[in-house]
């Protein structure tokens with residue numbers, strides 16, 4: 001059995017950022033990070049739209065709104081300090097029909113309350129910002145941006161290793177046993193005894209929480225989001241980020257055009273009920 005102070009389970013952005021924050025707060029803390037894949041950021045973190053969200057949509061004063069605002073600043077600072085590719089491209093949320101205007105107005109007010117720099121623009125200004133977006137009104141959010149999340153995770157991984165964090169890949173946690181003052185994390189034929197374990201396992205977080213004896217009311221129901229990539233001769237059609245007004249009937253869906261840090265443009269995601277948590281095909 002090996003001993004440490006903290007075990008972080010999961011090598012996506014949340015696990016890596018959690019370990020990094022622990023290092024920043026208390027550099028002497030001994031940390032082991034366990035990731036079941038043979039690379040970091042292979043799941044949600046490496047397969048998302050790469051957008052730095054401004055926090056415009058979230059309920060003012062909510063933890064989510066505050067977390068998004070604080071996280072955005074921390075992310076931008078981190079990427080600037082460590083040379084991770086990011087860009088403040090700006091974003092437009094575009095109403096194409098009259099009936100979307102009240103929702104657009106509500107989002108704008110939320111943005112104002114959350115301290116997001118944003119303005120409502122008409123057709124003319126929209127066509128200056130995004131000449132190929134057909135809308136009747138829009139919100140322009142100049143402070144939204146894009147980032148290389150896998151690149152950020154690679155940088156975090158290198159920093160953590162340089163600060164003595166033991167990152168173990170191909171290390172799937174299969175059991176967690178808790179006692180009053182310690183937690184034992186079982187991974188393959190090894191058991192690690194720690195003062196604390198942090199569950200950052202994304203799509204598996206409900207299962208991993210159950211392993212530790214937690215009673216869970218929540219369960220992950222997987223949906224797969226599919227993206228298209230615009231052909232190179234069509235990428236000029238989108239300059240930054242073009243989003244629709246969210247439809248409350250489909251709260252997790254909002255097909256958007258996203259410029260990536262690599263220079264391409266993606267369009268998606270849709271939402272397909274997936275029969276597997278990591279079923280990407």
Ligand SMILES: Cc1cc2nc3c(=O)[nH]c(=O)nc-3n(C[C@H](O)[C@H](O)[C@H](O)COP(=O)(O)OP(=O)(O)OC[C@H]3O[C@@H](n4cnc5c(N)ncnc54)[C@H](O)[C@@H]3O)c2cc1C
Nearest residue numbers: 010012013014036043044045048049050051173201202225
């Ligand atoms: C289609 C889509 C688009 C998105 N677009 C954006 C966007 O543009 N901007 C944005 O900010 N957010 C976006 N998100 C959300 C964002 O991607 C997630 O919130 C974030 O990546 C979650 O990170 P995570 O570390 O919690 O999860 P993950 O990246 O999934 O990492 C969890 C890790 O835990 C590991 N793990 C699981 N079980 C175990 C185990 N038993 N033992 C060891 N390791 C284990 C997994 O292998 C995985 O690497 C998007 C999400 C989706 C699905």
